[in-house]
Amino acid sequence: MGQYYRPILGDKYGLNCKVFDRSVDGRYTLAKLLEHSWWLNPFVNAFSEFLYKEPSRVIWLGDYGNEPDDFVFPNCSAFYVPSYKEVWGEVVKPLGVSSSDFSLDNKFLLNHDSKQFVDLEEYKKQSVDKHGWVIHPLPLLTAVGNDRGGGDFYEGNTGYENVGIWAWQLLSIDDKPPKDFAIFPLVFKEDTR
DSSP, X not given: OBOBEEEEEEOTXXXXXXXXXXXXXXXXXXXXXXXXXXXXXXXXXXXXXXXXXXXXXXXXXXXXXXXXXXXXXXXXXXXXXXXXXXXXXXXXXXXXXXXXXXXXXXXXXXXXXTTEEEEHHHHHHHHOOTTSOOBOHHHHHTEESTTSSBTSOOTTSBXXXXXXXXXXSXXXXXXXXXXXXXXXXXXXXXXXX
């Protein structure tokens, strides 16, 4: 079966969490990880704008991401971590987004907890596949529950070891990285397509 994903956005303390359903202007966006995690995807780009110069905690949670260890994140013991039921429970009313012209061009994805950054222009050059497609790095870096359902990013693909390593870390997107941040070389590419 296919695994569906919902992103969660929290403040720097992990509080004030918002759950999203991937809709844009009320229109459904496909739910499987690699159905929507592409450069220029309308939902992912609009969601990314929330991080522009606004550090926040992010999880891209799959509906199969309900193992006890799924919610144990490095360096997050001092912060609130939402539970599976707060994202996939019956009473959750996820939010949609409005369409946006936001672009990752000439930007940097920053991890304020690890003091690392991804140069998104370099990432895009290195990650383009033979069809000209580029996987958006944010959903994969923050994915929880990956490799348990159809549409996931599977072992054997380039960058698989980096899936989920920035989940619930304090992230932002900016025009330049702080001087004390180190570059995090990253490539996500489906090798089986």
